[in-house]
Amino acid sequence: MHIIDAVLTNDVVIGGAVLTLAGLGLGLRKLDMDLIPAAGILSATFFVASLIHVPIGHSSVHLIMNGLAGLILGWAAFPALFVGLLLQAIFFAFGGITVLGVNAINIAGPAVIVGLLFRPFVIGASSAIKAAILGGVSGALAISLTTLFVGISLALSEESLIPAVKLVFLAHIPVMIIEGLLSAAAVYLIYTVKPELFDVMRQIDDTKDEMEG
Amino acid sequence: MSDILEQAGRASNIGRQELPRDAMWIRRLDPRVRIAALCAYAITLIQLSNISLLLVALALSFFLMSQARLPVVPTIKRVAMMDSFIIFMLMMLPFTMAGTPLFHVFGFPASYEGVMKGIDILLKANAIVMANLALLSTLEPVTLGHALARLKVPAPLVHLLLFTVRYIEVLHEEYNRLLIAMKCRGFLPTNRWHCYKSFGYLVGMLLIRSFERSERIMQAMKCRGFNGQFHLLDDIAFERQDAVFVGFAGLTMLTLLALEILHVLPA
Incomplete structure (x- = not known):
């Protein structure tokens, strides 16, 4: 889902860059120096997760897992996924340099949206199954939003692409299902084994409050 | 430090023989200059629309890549690797854009404008990716962080x-x-x-x-006494070779833009 250079028009590229700067600003405000090691390591984990290829039919897809990132990191998912995209663009030539802002909005934006919508419910879920269902919905929703956002950025630049965008969205439904299933399984495991992980960004805040108070 | 990240920027014959130092000038440039030059180059390229100028730019990027001594085959593979989403979009372009029909596939007309747009995108994207591989993927990831800090990234x-x-x-x-x-x-x-x-x-x-x-x-x-503050130690410095590179790069980009605006070359 990484857009390459020169596909988008200048105004879309600039719009994406401005929105990304705003997202980074908000995300970094929530990211205290104390939280940076944890956020950095989780960001590295999501980078590694994006290298995993999962079979689908006779082909395979690589994971994005932005829904899961949003559930765990909340607002901090924005800078965390941005760093991953920057490294991918520079060292893997995956996604363009000038469209980095648009790519960040397309991938990290849905992560934050899903995180804000579902994280309180996952933390408060009464059983692992319920948490897993919420996790699955967030995983599938995040990737659908990403596909939708990529489609919108392409359609804004080149109106004639709208029919193709619709086709691609339909073709991505299996990917959405798979990301949903994987996120559900991952949330089930985390909820059972280490539920504190969903609270990692707030937990450290609390200990700090205790120390200050 | 990070092997997965550094794979991209590894020179073709490091380890087998010692390279003459001047063959690697591109790797000794100030990282800040490399970052700034790539951003400026990418922005310049997406403003161009003349196909002959884009071919010149592609040649320039290829020259940079050869100067960085990147291995040819793995690098070309990296350049060619693109998301299936984008490949599909590029293939659809000739059929979705209205214009003079060039050829037909299963009765669907492919427009000349769409084909040209596709070629335009591919040339620009590949030229930028090649320059990126030459200038930035050759950086150590840690140096990239230090250079960004020196460029006033928060x-x-x-x-x-x-x-x-x-x-x-x-x-x-x-x-x-x-x-x-x-x-x-x-x-x-x-x-x-x-x-x-x-x-x-x-x-x-x-x-x-x-x-x-x-x-x-x-x-x-x-x-070990961490109090929420990190100290970045680096030896990044702007030297004479950087000034020379900035001069040449600036002139090249201005020439490309001037040729584009003045419509000197035939499209």
């Missing part, structure tokens, strides 16, 4: 980047260990629910282990 973002870079390799090894353990127990990637569940557990386990690792790291850092 400290939290730089530290996040440095931590990510540091732990990508560690976590990739962790992932491989988990995958080997799964394979030892007879795991085969298939299209079944069991396979997806196992991959989901794999990701979940990776996250749990990295979270526990981050707790241990934090304790170790606190034990």
Whole structure:
């Protein structure tokens, strides 16, 4: 889902860059120096997760897992996924340099949206199954939003692409299902084994409050 | 430090023989200059529309790549690797854009404008990717972080980047260990629910282990007096060769833009 250079028009590229700067600003405000090691390591984990290829039919897809990132990191998912995209663009030539802002909005934006919508419910879920269902919905929703956002950025630049965008969205439904299933399984495991992980960004805040108070 | 990241920028014959120092001038430039030059070059390129100018730019990028001594075959593969989404979009362009029909596929007309637009995108994207591989992927990931800090990127973002870079390799090894353990127990990637569940557990386990690792790291850092501040030590300096490079790069980009605006070359 990484857009390459020169596909988008200048105004879309600039719009994406401005929105990304705003997202980074908000995300970094929530990211205290104390939280940076944890956020950095989780960001590295999501980078590694994006290298995993999962079979689908006779082909395979690589994971994005932005829904899961949003559930765990909340607002901090924005800078965390941005760093991953920057490294991918520079060292893997995956996604363009000038469209980095648009790519960040397309991938990290849905992560934050899903995180804000579902994280309180996952933390408060009464059983692992319920948490897993919420996790699955967030995983599938995040990737659908990403596909939708990529489609919108392409359609804004080149109106004639709208029919193709619709086709691609339909073709991505299996990917959405798979990301949903994987996120559900991952949330089930985390909820059972280490539920504190969903609270990692707030937990450290609390200990700090205790120390200050 | 991070092997996965550094693979891209490795020179073709490092390790086998000592290279003459001047062959690697591009790798000795100030990282800040390299970052700024690439951004300026990318922005310049997407403003061009003349195909002959784009071919010149592609040649320039290829020259940079050869100067960085990047291995030809793996690098070309990297350049060609593109998302299936984007490839599909580019293939659809001739059929979705209205214009003079050039040829027909199954009765659908492919427009001249669409084909030209596709070529235009491919030339620009590849020229930018090649220049990126020559100038930036040859940086050490840690140096990239330090250079960004010197370019006044906010400290939290730089530290996040440095931590990510540091732990990508560690976590990739962790992932491989988990995958080997799964394979030892007879795991085969298939299209079944069991396979997806196992991959989901794999990701979940990776996250749990990295979270526990981050707790241990934090304790170790606190034990050594971490008070929320990092010190970046680097030896980045702007030297004469950087000034020469900036001069040449600036002139080249201005020439490209001037030729584009003045319509000197035939399209």
